[in-house]
Amino acid sequence: MSENVRLLVVGAGQMGAGIAQVAAQAGNAVYLNDRSSELVDRGLRAIVKNLDRAVEKGKLTREDGDATLRRITPYLDWTPLDVDVAIEAASENLEVKLAIFKRLDEATPPDAILASNTSSISITKLAAATGRAERVIGMHYMNPVPVMKLVEVIRGIATSDATYAFVRDLALAHGKTPVEVHNFPGFVSNRILCPMLNEAIFALYEGVGSVESIDTVMKLGMNHPMGPFELADFIGLDTLLAILDVLYVGFKDSKYRPCPLLQEYVDAGWLGRKTGRGFYHYTGPGGAIVRNGAASSAPH
Numbered sequence: 001m002s003e004n005v006r007l008l009v010v011g012a013g014q015m016g017a018g019i020a021q022v023a024a025q026a027g028n029a030v031y032l033n034d035r036s037s038e039l040v041d042r043g044l045r046a047i048v049k050n051l052d053r054a055v056e057k058g059k060l061t062r063e064d065g066d067a068t069l070r071r072i073t074p075y076l077d078w079t080p081l082d083v084d085v086a087i088e089a090a091s092e093n094l095e096v097k098l099a100i101f102k103r104l105d106e107a108t109p110p111d112a113i114l115a116s117n118t119s120s121i122s123i124t125k126l127a128a129a130t131g132r133a134e135r136v137i138g139m140h141y142m143n144p145v146p147v148m149k150l151v152e153v154i155r156g157i158a159t160s161d162a163t164y165a166f167v168r169d170l171a172l173a174h175g176k177t178p179v180e181v182h183n184f185p186g187f188v189s190n191r192i193l194c195p196m197l198n199e200a201i202f203a204l205y206e207g208v209g210s211v212e213s214i215d216t217v218m219k220l221g222m223n224h225p226m227g228p229f230e231l232a233d234f235i236g237l238d239t240l241l242a243i244l245d246v247l248y249v250g251f252k253d254s255k256y257r258p259c260p261l262l263q264e265y266v267d268a269g270w271l272g273r274k275t276g277r278g279f280y281h282y283t284g285p286g287g288a289i290v291r292n293g294a295a296s297s298a299p300h
């Protein structure tokens with residue numbers, strides 16, 4: 001079914017660009033939206049860089065890379081758009097997402113499926129902003145999208161079986177493994193991951209260890225491919241803070257309270273790899289970690 005699917009991606013950041021790339025590689029016609037044409041262009045540049053790297057590594061032919069790019073069209077004016085599915089991948093903020101779902105409900109055909117890549121926000125809440133709650137679902141890709149195999153598929157209270165089946169098949173067509181979960185704050189992945197990352201930040205805050213020592217303990221001791229600080233920087237510290245806030249408010253349990261140090265970093269604009277500084281320093285936005293004055297690649 002997938003090759004004929006027309007798909008809109010809203011948000012052209014780390015995740016939106018990755019989803020657009022994977023969908024276009026699978027043959028979907030993709031429209032890419034963000035708040036400005038500059039932001040869509042930034043997303044397109046990230047896709048070009050990724051495809052070029054895949055061609056250099058021999059994982060993709062130049063022709064397939066070029067064909068992938070030709071399938072992606074910028075979409076900025078919110079005029080009615082004939083798509084089968086929209087995937088929202090904008091910032092992790094309830095108000096932003098609610099406004100986008102209202103716009104999607106107006107701009108797409110009534111039978112189009114509206115999915116969110118949210119890490120933690122209630123799918124039921126997003127669905128209630130539309131007149132088609134049965135066609136709203138969570139489609140939670142992992143970062144970096146072209147590499148990671150999992151898509152957490154989250155059913156809201158009103159999501160229909162047909163919507164679930166469509167999204168499951170789309171994830172499979174994108175080369176992913178869908179796993180069905182239910183609509184609780186943080187779903188499965190971030191309910192388990194984010195408190196661990198937050199605990200690592202508390203350990204730093206309380207002076208138990210340094211960024212490097214805590215990362216080394218978790219990599220060598222627990223066999224994690226990335227330490228918690230590398231991973232937090234990779235996710236984006238603003239996104240991590242937003243997820244912890246959703247867990248804290250959603251469960252009304254103090255065990256999810258975000259570490260004040262995480263709030264400090266976000267207030268400073270040190271959002272991790274995407275801004276060139278988080279718990280580590282990077283060669284630039286999206287660049288490599290600088291260790292002892294020299295650049296070294298992040299594990300992904």
Ligand SMILES: NC(=O)c1ccc[n+]([C@@H]2O[C@H](COP(=O)([O-])OP(=O)(O)OC[C@H]3O[C@@H](n4cnc5c(N)ncnc54)[C@H](O)[C@@H]3O)[C@@H](O)[C@H]2O)c1
Pocket residue numbers: 010011012013014015016033034035039089090091092093096100117118119120140141142143234235236239274
């Ligand atoms: N970073 C991760 O590891 C990760 C993993 C899985 C899911 N997610 C989720 O994916 C979503 C996006 O995260 P990201 O890491 O790509 O963030 P990001 O900061 O890289 O990108 C967010 C993009 O959304 C755009 N945006 C904001 N408001 C918008 C609006 N009103 N209309 C259109 N675009 C808008 C921003 O301009 C930006 O380009 C979030 O919901 C996040 O929780 C993130």
